[in-house]
């Protein structure tokens with residue numbers, strides 16, 4: 221059996237039907253922005269491998285940090301023990317996170333970072349003996365695939381088989397620029413009920429629901445209402461964190477700062493799995509007790525894995541360099557140029573950009589959701605050109621590693637323009 225046959229007889233891949241899809245590509249090496257396959261192809265990773273990779277694949281600084289750590293301390297139980305990489309990473313994060321953040325709780329991925337945030341919020345009110353049990357979330361939200369994170373996410377075909385097992389959430393409409401006033405009014409009315417424990421949101425960009433972007437001003441207004449009514453605000457920065465929106469965190473665009481922030485994806489520069497949930501000292505105060513019943517009884521076997529934390533520290537060191545910050549600005553400016561080139565084309569329903577993220581929605585008279593047939597055409601179209609883009613239905617987006625060169629970005633843009641031209645001529 222060859223590798224692919226061996227894969228197919230043993231492995232179940234994520235978000236992938238077991239039948240009727242192309243065989244997976246066999247990646248043998250990755251370097252910078254390129255994925256190398258066993259048949260000698262070099263594919264541009266224009267989505268940073270599910271939005272995790274910041275500094276390019278095989279970054280030597282991160283690789284060295286992991287290797288050094290692996291030969292010294294690969295893992296240790298994180299209850300009753302601690303280690304340098306975890307401490308250094310927490311200190312580094314607190315240096316760049318909004319200044320109201322005071323502690324970091326580690327977990328394994330984005331979904332668990334969100335689970336931790338939700339549990340922290342519920343237990344905060346439990347420890348204070350206050351009856352606040354409801355959560356507000358935004359329509360279209362995606363916060364992960366575990367039950368808690370699914371509960372605060374959009375009810376859709378993704379969640380249909382599980383829907384009766386999800387806890388109830390008050391969803392407000394997505395503030396689309398036209399309905400912001402009504403959204404704020406609905407939020408205000410919910411807040412006044414006095415029953416709301418927390419408000420969870422993806423700040424400025426809803427990722428999985430189609431890179432939907434909304435106003436920092438509106439979000440700020442929601443946060444100020446939340447603050448007035450003692451509602452814990454949870455910013456899920458799993459996708460937006462570490463420079464994706466142009467600033468280090470999307471929360472940096474806000475005047476009112478969240479109480480809890482969820483991080484993962486770019487946290488290790490994309491090298492190893494790690495999640496982190498930071499919170500304010502006010503949250504900590506509600507747990508600051510010798511009573512085990514008031515303790516946050518949550519943890520994972522690999523919490524704060526030293527190699528992952530060492531990768532996190534190395535990624536942080538790269539992120540804050542002027543070179544990396546300049547790259548973020550350069551990509552953001554290039555995206556704006558591309559946006560103005562394609563905006564207004566009949567075939568482009570919408571094009572939007574924020575920082576290093578650009579999203580192009582293609583006009584379709586068919587289903588425009590994730591399940592749109594268009595994806596089945598778009599994904600192979602780009603892959604044949606050795607470009608990895610994973611369209612969400614009729615929505616193409618680019619989230620590149622920051623080391624992508626202008627010429628490489630131009631290749632991605634040209635492929636998208638070719639697609640637009642092709643689609644425009646076939647649909648006219």
Ligand SMILES: Cc1ncc(COP(=O)(O)O)c(C=O)c1O
Nearest residue numbers: 329330331362363364427458459
């Ligand atoms: C905003 C947001 N939160 C949470 C998650 C879940 O992260 P993970 O896939 O690491 O569980 C994602 C993943 O795409 C996300 O975009």
